[in-house]
Amino acid sequence: MRENQEKESINLANSLMLLTKSLNKNHVPLEFECKTCGRKFSSFQALGGHRTSHKKPKLIGNQEIRAENKKLKMHECSICGQKFSLGQALGGHMRRHKVAATNEKGI
Numbered sequence: 001m002r003e004n005q006e007k008e009s010i011n012l013a014n015s016l017m018l019l020t021k022s023l024n025k026n027h028v029p030l031e032f033e034c035k036t037c038g039r040k041f042s043s044f045q046a047l048g049g050h051r052t053s054h055k056k057p058k059l060i061g062n063q064e065i066r067a068e069n070k071k072l073k074m075h076e077c078s079i080c081g082q083k084f085s086l087g088q089a090l091g092g093h094m095r096r097h098k099v100a101a102t103n104e105k106g107i
Helices: 002-026 044-054 087-105
Strands: none
Touching: none
16 A cells, blocks of 8 residues: 555656646746837846936937937036036046145145
8 A cells, every 4th residue: 555655656746747847848938028129138137227228328429319318417517617417427526626636735
């Protein structure tokens, strides 16, 4: 009787393994599609990273080619007037002025 139970357990395990293999072969990977350009990605995170590329201004020379990009707030340096699209970039730029002023004072 115990021998029959062992055979049934082995048969059940084999059946489950075969079923699992066939399910994996038929598994269709999820695709996440960009609504802007139609490009497809295997993960939502990859799609999110790609979508940021559509938010960046496209430049030809120094001119923005999209009207909506002109609506971006620009951060202007109060010392030299240079403009930056990111406040963080302006902060880095301001450090240059501070270093230059420190060098002029001989500190």
